[in-house]
Amino acid sequence: MKTISIESIDSTNTYLKKLKTPTEDTVIIAKKQTGGRGTKGRSFICEEGGVYMSLLRLYPCKAENSFSIMMNSAVAVVKTLSAFDIKAKIKWPNDVIVNGKKICGILIENVFEGEYVSRSIVGIGLNVNNPIADEIKDIAISTKEVLGKEISVETVTATLIYNLYQPTTYEEYKKHLLYLGEEVTVITQKSTYKALIDDIMPNGNLKTSEGEILSSAEITIRK
Ligand code: BTN
Numbered sequence: 001m002k003t004i005s006i007e008s009i010d011s012t013n014t015y016l017k018k019l020k021t022p023t024e025d026t027v028i029i030a031k032k033q034t035g036g037r038g039t040k041g042r043s044f045i046c047e048e049g050g051v052y053m054s055l056l057r058l059y060p061c062k063a064e065n066s067f068s069i070m071m072n073s074a075v076a077v078v079k080t081l082s083a084f085d086i087k088a089k090i091k092w093p094n095d096v097i098v099n100g101k102k103i104c105g106i107l108i109e110n111v112f113e114g115e116y117v118s119r120s121i122v123g124i125g126l127n128v129n130n131p132i133a134d135e136i137k138d139i140a141i142s143t144k145e146v147l148g149k150e151i152s153v154e155t156v157t158a159t160l161i162y163n164l165y166q167p168t169t170y171e172e173y174k175k176h177l178l179y180l181g182e183e184v185t186v187i188t189q190k191s192t193y194k195a196l197i198d199d200i201m202p203n204g205n206l207k208t209s210e211g212e213i214l215s216s217a218e219i220t221i222r223k
Pocket of ligand 1: 040
């Protein structure tokens, strides 16, 4: 695996997306990002002191199993935090939450070729020692705030990369998931309504108690 460490970059995901013909898995780690990207076209604030990294994996799985990449990355973050005595949960599909606030965001960008995911870019932004901007203080948290002390960003990053290569099961993902069996607010482009989460299916879709099947590409949930 190739590792690139850099002081500052617009976005580690964008860097890996631009690689023409990568021949091995590549990880890029930045101290800060000037144009961090989030899911659904949103931006992601990246102040120095956090972990901002992206991992490019070549042929990680078959196309039909692409949700395993989301499960694997979210569980890898939960395990990493647990190594630092922080209990984290997953908010479907793959936000990582501590004490009701988001500690980590994950942006996955896949390229499909026939039956396979030929390239997967897993971008992870984890709040470690970085300050949390005032405007997101109610919804975001860092390990520093949870532990009351700084921890080594390098050790967190190394633990995370190790965990990203460990296999994960659907059962393990579900074990860490928030809101299973609970009522949530479902937000679509056109409406907002309440629904009871019955299950998460192996392909990553959410099933409500009414039997409705919802995809994370189309909806967001909140408590
Ligand atoms: C989200 O919560 O919406 C996902 C945020 C993902 C942020 C990470 S930081 C490293 C990588 N590079 C990016 O531009 N985004 C991801």
